[in-house]
Amino acid sequence: xxxxxxxxxxxxxxxxxxxxxxxxxxxxxxxxxxxxxxxxxxxxxxxxxxxxxxxxxxxxxxxxxxxxxxxxxxxxxxxxxxxxxxxxxxxxxxxxxxxxxxxxxxxxxxxxxxxxxxxxxxxxxxxxxxxxxxxxxxxxxxxxxxxxxxxxxxxxxxxxxxxxxxxxxxxxxxxxxxxxxxxxxxxxxxxxxxxxxxxxxxxxx
Numbered sequence: 001x002x003x004x005x006x007x008x009x010x011x012x013x014x015x016x017x018x019x020x021x022x023x024x025x026x027x028x029x030x031x032x033x034x035x036x037x038x039x040x041x042x043x044x045x046x047x048x049x050x051x052x053x054x055x056x057x058x059x060x061x062x063x064x065x066x067x068x069x070x071x072x073x074x075x076x077x078x079x080x081x082x083x084x085x086x087x088x089x090x091x092x093x094x095x096x097x098x099x100x101x102x103x104x105x106x107x108x109x110x111x112x113x114x115x116x117x118x119x120x121x122x123x124x125x126x127x128x129x130x131x132x133x134x135x136x137x138x139x140x141x142x143x144x145x146x147x148x149x150x151x152x153x154x155x156x157x158x159x160x161x162x163x164x165x166x167x168x169x170x171x172x173x174x175x176x177x178x179x180x181x182x183x184x185x186x187x188x189x190x191x192x193x194x195x196x197x198x199x200x201x202x203x204x205x
Contacts, residue, residue: 009040009042009046010047010049012040013033013036013037013040013042013046013048013049014049014053014054014057015057015061016036016039016040017029017032017033017035017036017049017054017057018032018054018057018058018060018061019036019061020032020035020036021054021058021105022058022061022062022065022066022105025105025106025107026107027098027105027107027108029051029054029055029179029180030051032054033048033049033054050181051179051180051181052180052181055101055103055180056103058103058105059101059102059103062102062103062104062105062201062203063201063202063203063204064203064204066203067203067204068203070104070201070203071200071201071203073104073106074099074102074104074201075197075200075201076160077099077104077108077110077160078099078193078196078197079197080110080157080158080160080162081095081099081110081112081162081193082190082193082194082197083157084110084112084157084162084164085112085190085193086190088112088114088125088164089190091114091115091116091121091122091125092114092115093112093113093114093115093164093190094112094113094114094187094188094189095110095111095112095187095188095192095193096111096112096113096178096185096186096187096188097111097185098111099111100186100188100193100196101180102201109154109160109161109162109163110157110160110161110162110163111163111165112162112163112164112165113164113165113167113185113187114164114165114166114167115166115167115168116166116167116168117168118168119135119151119153119166119168122153122164122166123135123153126153126155131155132155132156133153133154133155134153134154134155135151135152135153135154136151136152136153136154137149137150137151137152138150138152138163138165140165140176140177141176141177142174142176142177143177143184148176150165150166150167150176151165151166152164152165152166153166175187
C-alpha cells in the first residue's frame with residue numbers, strides 16, 4: 001500500500017474512532033480504535049494511531065458537532081472540579097484527564113488526584129460530611145514499568161461523576177503515565193483550573 005493510501009487509512013481510522021467516542025459514549029480509546037477498524041474493514045492487526053491523535057480528533061469533533069451543548073457541559077464539569085478541589089483543599093487535589101484537555105463526552109467523569117497519609121483520611125472526611133461515596137481502585141503505570149493499584153473514591157455531584165485517585169506515601173512527586181501520550185500525567189492545581197474555566201471552549205458557529 002502506498003504512503004498516500006496509508007495516510008488516508010490512518011486519518012479515516014482516527015476520525016471514525018473519534019466519532020464513536022463522541023456519539024456512542026465510549027471512553028476507552030483502545031476499544032474505540034478496534035471498533036473503528038472493524039467498521040472500516042481494516043482488521044484488528046492494522047497499524048493503530050496514537051491515543052494522542054484520537055484525543056485531538058475528539059476535541060475537534062466536539063468543536064464542530066458538539067456545539068453549545070458540549071461547551072455547556074464541559075463548563076459545568078470544570079466548575080464541578082473547582083468546587084470539589086475547594087472542598088478538598090487540605091488534600092492538595094489536582095485535576096487530570098479529559099476535563100482538563102477538553103476531550104470530553106457525556107460518558108466522562110471528573111478525574112482528580114488527591115494526596116494523604118492514608119486513604120482512610122478521605123473516608124473520614126466524606127463520612128463526617130454525610131456525602132455518599134463508593135470505594136474502588138484504579139491501575140496506574142509508571143515510567144519505571146511498574147503498575148500499581150491506587151485506591152479511588154467516587155461520588156456524584158448532581159449528574160456529574162467525580163473520581164478521586166488517592167496517592168499516599170509521597171507519591172504526589174511521581175505522576176503516573178497518561179494513557180493518552182505515555183508521558184507523566186499533567187496535574188492541574190486549583191488556580192490553573194480556575195483560569196481554564198474562565199475561557200469557554202472553542203466551538204464552530
